[in-house]
Amino acid sequence: MGSFDSFLGITGKVGDCVFYTLNGKPVVRRVQKKKKGPKSAAQIAAQKKNTEFGKASAAGKYLRRALQHEFETLRDVFLYQRINQLLLRIKNLDPAPDGKKTVKGGLGTTQGAELFLGFRFRKNKKYSKEIMFSPSANGEIAFIGASPTEVPFQIIELQINFKNGQFRRETAPAEASETGAVHWKRKFRRRKDYSHFLFVFGEQTFQGMVI
Numbered sequence: 001m002g003s004f005d006s007f008l009g010i011t012g013k014v015g016d017c018v019f020y021t022l023n024g025k026p027v028v029r030r031v032q033k034k035k036k037g038p039k040s041a042a043q044i045a046a047q048k049k050n051t052e053f054g055k056a057s058a059a060g061k062y063l064r065r066a067l068q069h070e071f072e073t074l075r076d077v078f079l080y081q082r083i084n085q086l087l088l089r090i091k092n093l094d095p096a097p098d099g100k101k102t103v104k105g106g107l108g109t110t111q112g113a114e115l116f117l118g119f120r121f122r123k124n125k126k127y128s129k130e131i132m133f134s135p136s137a138n139g140e141i142a143f144i145g146a147s148p149t150e151v152p153f154q155i156i157e158l159q160i161n162f163k164n165g166q167f168r169r170e171t172a173p174a175e176a177s178e179t180g181a182v183h184w185k186r187k188f189r190r191r192k193d194y195s196h197f198l199f200v201f202g203e204q205t206f207q208g209m210v211i
Contacts, residue, residue, distance in 0.1 A: 048099030058165075059102075086119050090103055090115055093111050093112045104162050113209070120206070121207060131146040133198070142181055151204050155198065156171050156199040157171075157188060157196075
């Protein structure tokens, strides 16, 4: 940007230059031209990376919205960062080509499901009880070594669409059987574009699994 002396009172665009007044002085700046031609390989790669990053960040926001009540009870101001980091790692496991990797695709892999299962929403592990999940042949989920009388918790079944944030959830208290094991039968059928989760939430635990 440069200043100039003008007796003509020129304002506006003339050719590649724009004339205007700044702090009482006439100034001129050159219009920045858009670069024409195909994008470089680095620009294309950066664009794909940014697109995937944006979708993974949106997935984190949708998950926090679906579990808003539970997250608010944790009062962890850095939880959103930890969740975003988790979902980015899971997204990177999607076998789809660069630019098309998604959180849903990553959750569909064995490694992605294991990463999600191993995540502790309660950061302080000293007060967090780990509960083991085990799917059974009849469609139920068994909670191994978990007794709701010793570690009170609720079971949350959640289906969420990471494309638009739509979700549905069902919550119920956990009840132990005569053998002491806890079983939970799925309430929702599989839906296209939806990821399916099961969470346990209580004062001493908050974790989930892909089902």
